[in-house]
Amino acid sequence: MKLVFATHNNHKVAEIKPLFPPSINIVSLTEIGKTLSENAILKASVIYKELKCNCFADDTGLEVDALNGEPGVYSARYAGEGKSAADNIEKLLYELKGNTNRTAKFKTVIAAIIDDEQFLFEGVVDGIIAETTMGDKGFGYDPVFVPVGFPKSFAQMTLGEKNNLSHRSIAVKKFLRFLEERV
Numbered sequence: 001m002k003l004v005f006a007t008h009n010n011h012k013v014a015e016i017k018p019l020f021p022p023s024i025n026i027v028s029l030t031e032i033g034k035t036l037s038e039n040a041i042l043k044a045s046v047i048y049k050e051l052k053c054n055c056f057a058d059d060t061g062l063e064v065d066a067l068n069g070e071p072g073v074y075s076a077r078y079a080g081e082g083k084s085a086a087d088n089i090e091k092l093l094y095e096l097k098g099n100t101n102r103t104a105k106f107k108t109v110i111a112a113i114i115d116d117e118q119f120l121f122e123g124v125v126d127g128i129i130a131e132t133t134m135g136d137k138g139f140g141y142d143p144v145f146v147p148v149g150f151p152k153s154f155a156q157m158t159l160g161e162k163n164n165l166s167h168r169s170i171a172v173k174k175f176l177r178f179l180e181e182r183v
């Protein structure tokens with residue numbers, strides 16, 4: 001049987017999975033949706049149903065052209081469940097080794113539920129995957145993502161610099177405009 005463990009933490013899933021028999025397929029909330037939108041809606045709707053409170057959730061994926069859009073919705077567990085961001089980056093650089101096509105995009109979908117209505121806001125930023133990690137700020141794939149037109153990776157930028165151009169900030173700005181128009 002499939003049993004949903006209501007967490008987004010893949011480390012926890014990796015830890016408890018071996019405690020269950022193979023007949024019970026433990027899946028985390030991040031493994032439920034097949035798209036970023038589905039995942040974002042799922043996260044927001046769980047909160048809305050429980051708390052009856054206006055809320056929003058985001059889901060983000062890195063889509064690499066030479067890998068046919070992978071890791072995409074699987075970005076968090078690209079190197080396997082319970083693996084670290086460094087492991088995900090290592091796998092990505094391995095898959096792209098020797099490949100000159102390094103174009104990619106970061107995509108964020110925000111799902112908001114406001115007064116019982118659901119809204120989606122998307123933010124996309126184009127970039128290239130660097131040959132090696134650069135910088136130690138940020139998180140996730142930031143050390144290898146260099147946005148188009150900029151000389152440095154997200155991990156070499158201050159939070160303010162990243163927020164000026166990132167996928168998530170684009171989606172948030174759309175969400176904010178929507179909220180301002182509504183009130």
Ligand code: IMP
Nearest residue numbers: 058059060061075076077139140141142
């Ligand atoms: P989620 O949206 O939290 O599920 O993120 C999916 C995966 O993408 C995780 O591995 C995150 O670490 C990574 N990720 C999400 N947003 C960013 C970002 O802004 N920069 C770098 N990696 C990110």
